[in-house]
């Protein structure tokens with residue numbers, strides 16, 4: 001019971017406190033890729049903690065043994081002992097419902113998202129193939145439209161799309177910056193990163209952590225793509241290119257070069273560049289690793305300790321049962 005309570009408390013604290021502390025964090029703008037990883041790790045950690053809390057209520061933990069028959073017997077006796085009392089059975093049932101609900105809801109929403117995204121991309125690709133003009137030299141599809149816009153349609157049959165309005169508005173260096181931005185989205189699979197964040201928000205819309213993580217990740221993938229473009233074309237050129245296509249619209253299924261955070265991104269590119277120090281990057285990476293490890297350690301710690309204890313000096317399997325929930 002204690003393990004389940006600790007995991008519940010951890011998941012609840014993480015889901016409410018972390019977004020308050022980290023939302024709009026300036027350090028993440030200085031190292032957007034690290035920021036994305038930290039938000040992803042926090043979301044995965046909260047999800048894992050909730051599922052493990054349910055499992056910890058449902059399945060009594062027994063001492064690990066190399067003897068399979070002995071281990072199975074200990075498991076059966078632990079389950080029998082727990083489910084013999086009404087309170088134990090109710091806790092076990094509640095835990096099973098929680099774990100299955102969290103897992104089932106996540107998988108259901110992920111499945112829906114995969115089907116929807118594939119359909120929308122296929123439909124948009126078919127339209128592009130009908131109305132777009134391939135520019136093989138640049139590796140893009142050109143759309144005849146006065147509005148300056150650029151976006152990529154990710155996936156296996158990816159397309160980078162640019163309008164004639166954007167080609168007129170951008171000089172060669174700025175165009176290269178825009179294309180580098182789109183290539184960064186594709187190379188780092190920002191579409192998958194965003195899709196997973198959206199799955200968690202759709203599955204659990206009332207959890208602040210998932211809601212805010214999705215918004216922050218959407219902001220940070222754009223900044224990350226800007227940084228890749230700036231490394232190639234220079235920060236001021238990238239800022240100018242971003243300004244030129246800032247008003248352009250893109251379909252929901254695509255990743256655009258503009259977006260609602262364009263003003264902040266332009267300011268960020270114009271301001272003096274101050275990348276995060278190596279020490280702070282290591283600290284951030286360690287934070288993400290610790291967040292991922294905590295739920296597993298909470299469950300695994302007592303189990304590991306249990307293997308060091310001789311519970312049955314008289315060889316009675318019932319003595320091997322430990323209470324770690």
Ligand SMILES: [Zn+2]
Nearest residue numbers: 222255256257
């Ligand atoms: Zn973009």
